Amino acid sequence: xxxxxxxxxxxxxxxxxxxxxxxxxxxxxxxxxxxxxxxxxxxxxxxxxxxxxxxxxxxxxxxxxxxxxxxxxxxxxxxxxxxxxxxxxxxxxxxxxxxxxxxxxxxxxxxxxxxxxxxxxxxxxxxxxxxxxxxxxxxxxxxxxxxxxxxxxxxxxxxxxxxxxxxxxxxxxxxxxxxxxxxxxxxxxxxxxxxxxxxxxxxxxxxxxxxxxxxxxxxxxxxxxxxxxxxxxxxxxxxxxxxxxxxxxxxxxxxxxxxxxxxxxxxxxxxxxxxxxxxxxxxxxxxxxxxxxxxxxxxxxxxxxxxxxxxxxxxxxxxxxxxxxxxxxxxxxxxxxxxxxxxxxxxxxxxxxxxxxxxxxxxxxxxxxxxxxxxxxxxxxxxxxxxxxxxxxxxxxxxxxxxxxxxxxxxxxxxxxxxxxxxxxxxxxxxxxxxxxxxxxxxxxxxxxxxxxxxxxxxxxxxxxxxxxxxxxxxxx
Amino acid sequence: xxxxxxxxxxxxxxxxxxxxxxxxxxxxxxxxxxxxxxxxxxxxxxxxxxxxxxxxxxxxxxxxxxxxxxxxxxxxxxxxxxxxxxxxxxxxxxxxxxxx
Numbered sequence: 001x002x003x004x005x006x007x008x009x010x011x012x013x014x015x016x017x018x019x020x021x022x023x024x025x026x027x028x029x030x031x032x033x034x035x036x037x038x039x040x041x042x043x044x045x046x047x048x049x050x051x052x053x054x055x056x057x058x059x060x061x062x063x064x065x066x067x068x069x070x071x072x073x074x075x076x077x078x079x080x081x082x083x084x085x086x087x088x089x090x091x092x093x094x095x096x097x098x099x100x101x102x103x104x105x106x107x108x109x110x111x112x113x114x115x116x117x118x119x120x121x122x123x124x125x126x127x128x129x130x131x132x133x134x135x136x137x138x139x140x141x142x143x144x145x146x147x148x149x150x151x152x153x154x155x156x157x158x159x160x161x162x163x164x165x166x167x168x169x170x171x172x173x174x175x176x177x178x179x180x181x182x183x184x185x186x187x188x189x190x191x192x193x194x195x196x197x198x199x200x201x202x203x204x205x206x207x208x209x210x211x212x213x214x215x216x217x218x219x220x221x222x223x224x225x226x227x228x229x230x231x232x233x234x235x236x237x238x239x240x241x242x243x244x245x246x247x248x249x250x251x252x253x254x255x256x257x258x259x260x261x262x263x264x265x266x267x268x269x270x271x272x273x274x275x276x277x278x279x280x281x282x283x284x285x286x287x288x289x290x291x292x293x294x295x296x297x298x299x300x301x302x303x304x305x306x307x308x309x310x311x312x313x314x315x316x317x318x319x320x321x322x323x324x325x326x327x328x329x330x331x332x333x334x335x336x337x338x339x340x341x342x343x344x345x346x347x348x349x350x351x352x353x354x355x356x357x358x359x360x361x362x363x364x365x366x367x368x369x370x371x372x373x374x375x376x377x378x379x380x381x382x383x384x385x386x387x388x389x390x391x392x393x394x395x396x397x398x399x400x401x402x403x404x405x406x407x408x409x410x411x412x413x414x415x416x417x418x419x420x421x422x423x424x425x426x427x428x429x430x431x432x433x434x435x436x437x438x439x440x441x442x443x444x445x446x447x448x449x450x451x452x453x454x455x456x457x458x459x460x461x462x463x464x465x466x467x468x469x470x471x472x473x474x475x476x477x
Numbered sequence: 478x479x480x481x482x483x484x485x486x487x488x489x490x491x492x493x494x495x496x497x498x499x500x501x502x503x504x505x506x507x508x509x510x511x512x513x514x515x516x517x518x519x520x521x522x523x524x525x526x527x528x529x530x531x532x533x534x535x536x537x538x539x540x541x542x543x544x545x546x547x548x549x550x551x552x553x554x555x556x557x558x559x560x561x562x563x564x565x566x567x568x569x570x571x572x573x574x575x576x577x
Binding site (some may be wrong): 035037042047048049050051052053054055056058059107108109128129138140141142143144146147148149150151152154155156157158159160181182183242243388389390391421422423426427 | 479480481482483484485486487488489490505506507508509511512515516520521525526527528530531532533534535536537538539540541542543545554555557558559560
């Protein structure tokens, strides 16, 4: 039993669960490591157990898939093939002599450290939401679209009575529908993409009739809840003194600028806003995995270019839960075969690979359709805070670019502190690059989350002990 | 009017009391700090270090650190992640939370 190789899967969302179940079914032991108290991550986020929700499916799409994954996971855990470590916040994965050590902090306090050993790793670290700045976006009551959904799914709470859902992307539809079903008056769904743009992509969209039906289903539910959709519109300002009271929305012209004279004010106490998603790649970066732009590079088996490291789901490019499931499945199958010394035959997962191709094309078509307004940064006034942590304004960023010659994210950060705060630039980077007119690049953060100094000191003393006292036996762990 | 608890058919155990800046608010078993504050109609519980501006939940999933709060005298905790226990004392975090 103990001789069987061990695979560490990091992240218990669609990709990580599919990888875990596939690998366990093919004979390897799996340690599934996740930050939350329950499996599901963001897409399948479950209400806290103590809330005893009898009808959690009312908040979810594709509940059957979740049930199948959950049942398979439970069965493998009962059989001893899978160990599910909850409340483990992974901050670093180390590769040494072909083996891996996964370093995590125990949550929710994140003070105590733990290390997990493995023979291979699947990175299923998911993604997080991109939000571009606009005047008033730091007011309480302005939340990310995904944040409103996470609080609804996980804690069964809503932020207010009247909401506007705005930005761009497929996430806005379920967020608007979810809030409306939970009793919030959704005053408007404001989407910057044009309906016409979908018609230009009909071939890739029509290849996924299930996905088109899903979109149509949301549209019908929006109508039922009397939510008006303002396509080709954008929020140009959020108003309020100490909390949100209203937003101003305006129509967009053909160039992605605001059409003069179309501004109108919508009273609301909640604005749920998002402009797409970004992959979480910190762990892959510190392992030395090659990135393609912002996503982890993988081959047909979902292998990164670092031996023993697979990646699947949003970390390898934003594509949604269905794509993440197929990628996770392939990663788990490939890792299981390779860990037991074999060479996988891709024919064994040919159906999953075909789905992956189709869903990848669908995601690319959506990505082309859902785009923030081209000239969004024109609406960002100089006094708008862009870096929420360090309170750096757009004016300061513009000055660093125009007066001091900053031409990239790193130089702007050094000159202005934008991106130096708690979130380490995860939230402000898309806004800063837009204002600075440079490209969004991977950030090369040494750790995936804040780590107490005491934990680092302990790690250091252990590695020093290993190096000096036990040069051959690996030392204490 | 429908509520999220009704929608999901929740039957939580009895509510318990915690405090926010000294006043009692009710929390349900399983709720995070942010969830109980939202349910009580409170949307901000931090002031920024520079301008002293109010902040609350932004990303809701532990990435942005905007919802930092002081709980039982420990500042800098993410309200969106931290589950509540009966009797917890939540306080508005002023700046870094280390000056009071």
